[in-house]
Amino acid sequence: MLDRRSFLGSAAAMSAVTPVSAQALAPISLTSVPLPAAxxxxxxxxxxxxxxxxxxxxPDDVVNLNVGTVGSSPRPVLKAIFDGFETTEQMTQAGSEEYPIWGYGSWDQYRKxxxxxxxxxxEQMAILRNCTEANSYVANGFDMKVGDEVLISDEEHGSGEMPxxxxxRRYGVVVKTFAMPKPPRDAAEILNRINDAITPKTRIIFVSHISTSTGVILPAKQIAALARSKGIISAFDGAHAPGMIKVDLNDIGCDLYTGSMHKWLFATKGTGFLYLRDKSVMDRVWNTVATGGYDDPTRMADxxxxxxxxxxPTLMGLNAAIDFANAIxxxxxxxxxxxxxxxxxxEMTKRGAESWTSPDPALRGAIATVNVPGVQRMELQDWLWTNHKVRIRGGNPSKLRLATPYFLSKADIDRFLxxxxxxRKMKGIS
Incomplete structure (x- = not known):
């Protein structure tokens, strides 16, 4: 076994014999590939x-039908991140108090x-590190007392439900759950279930804009209007929305909205956000991470x-991801x-799969979830990836969640099909 000194000596000797050029060390992600002409x-x-x-x-032979978990950043985003590290780590910022850190400035050049x-x-937007952090801000910070109710669906992600x-458990707030239809026939069916579950103690409705479980796009604008008509705060977990569908938060009219940028927007891992409609909402949400400036109301969402x-550099990558999406x-x-x-x-319903997303195309975005009785989801998932480089995800025993980012081709989908x-033939499943 080499001790530290021996290891360093041998490493120096190796580098002397095998010089490595900077070009050889350059990551492949920095290789520029021209964008197609508009x-x-x-x-x-x-x-x-x-x-x-x-x-x-x-790689060309990989089919990724699991962007619902995490996206892949394209070359311009990766270049922005790597360039960001190269410039910030030189520590040559102009101001004597300016450092390549985040946490004390408003960073409007990334927020706006x-x-x-x-x-x-x-002033309505706070950039955080992921949707989980933003959801925890809402759940831990929203002003409630013992016995007050939050209404959630039975399809919330763990990062939305667990906070x-x-x-x-800590403070006696009541978590009340309504069951989402599987599948919902139309938006009214979802709205009716929410309305029926509201009680005089409901203080906040917290639901996904797009269900991570089924891919259903909930009628966010109508839910926000329903909540407002009853004096209830509306909050949405939008982890899947940015980059999958066009979103106009002020048009939706919700009070709170959280999300991630690393899925469908293909931004840097470690980017999330919290939207707060106005000061009246901010006055009801306490910070649950605090440092200098947390209690300055003039800073608004900042x-x-x-x-x-x-x-x-993660924020530099976020800006590049927005530019990339806007260019398309x-x-x-x-x-x-x-x-x-x-x-x-x-194609899956032709094969006898049960649709859990919705028969209504308006309630589908880029995720189709189907249930295929007899198919063991985890076994199929492992078989597809290990043997054929096709990624899917779902839920046991037989639910398949199939995500379709825009860069896929029909040939990729046909390969999966x-x-x-x-x-199914190999397993004798009809």
């Missing part, structure tokens, strides 16, 4: 989307592009960003996402 979108859309696929480092992208104002369960040192156009991205999901949804057919 004119190609109309003249040859298949070629356009295929060319965009080259912006992602995912994202606020614009989401239909919000900069409320913690609040319940005061929820006072979390101590963090990582500026969210209308086009959403239309492409929906088209691919409608296709895979129709063919393998799914092969698996």
């Amino acid at each position: 004119s190609l979108r109309d003249t040859n859309p298949d070629a356009y989307w295929k060319a965009l696929r080259a912006q992602f480092l995912i 592009p994202f606020a614009d992208f989401m239909g919000a104002k900069v 409320w369960m913690l609040r319940s 005061r929820y960003m006072q979390i101590g040192s963090s990582c500026i 156009g969210m209308d086009r991205i959403e239309a492409r996402n929906r088209m691919l999901t409608d296709y895979i949804h129709a 063919s393998l799914f057919d092969d698996y």
Whole structure:
């Protein structure tokens, strides 16, 4: 076994014999690949989307139907992150008190592009580290007393549900759950279930904008209006929304909204956000992470960003992700996402799968969830990845969640469908 001195000596000797050039160390993600011409979108859309696929480092033989868990950042985003580290780590910032840390400034140059992208104002937007952190801010900070109720659905992600369960265990807040239809026939069916579950003690409705379990797009604007009509705060977990569908937060009219940028927007891992509609809402949500500036009401949403040192290059990557999405156009991205999901949804239902997303295309975005009795989800998931480099996810025993980002092709989906057919034949499942 080498001691530290011997190891350093041998490492120095190796580097002397095998010099490594800076070019050889350059990450492949910095290799520039030209973006397709905008004119190609109309003249040859298949070629356009295929060319965009080259912006992602995912190998050609990999089919990723699990963007619902985490997305892959394209080359321009990765370059912005790496360039950000290179510049910030030189420690040559102009001001004597300026350092490459995050936690004390308002960082409007990163907040405003994202606020614009989401239909919000900069003073309404706090950039945090993930949706879990933002959900915890809401659940732990919203002003409630013992016996007050929060109404959630039975399809909330653990990061949306567990902060409320913690609040319940510590402080006696009541978590009340309504059952989502599987599948919902229309938006009214969801609204009726929420309305029926409201009681005089309901203080806040907290639901996903897009269900991580089934991919259903809930009628957020109508839910917010229903809550407002009854004097109840409306809050949405929007982990799947940014980059999947076009979102206008001020048009939705909700009080609180949280989310992630690392899924469908393909931004840096470690980026999330908290939207707060106005001062009347902010006055009801306490900071649960505090440092200097947390209690300054003039800072508006910025005061929820006072979390101590963090990582500026992640925010540089976020800006690049917004630029990338805007260059394509969210209308086009959403239309492409929906088209691919409608296709895979129709093909799976032809094969006898039960739709848990919705038969109503308006309630589907880029996730189709189906139940296929007889298929063991985890066994299929492992078989697809280990043997065929196809990623899916779902829930036991037989639920499959199929996410369709815009860079996929119909050929990618057909490959999955063919393998799914092969698996059922191999297992003798009719």
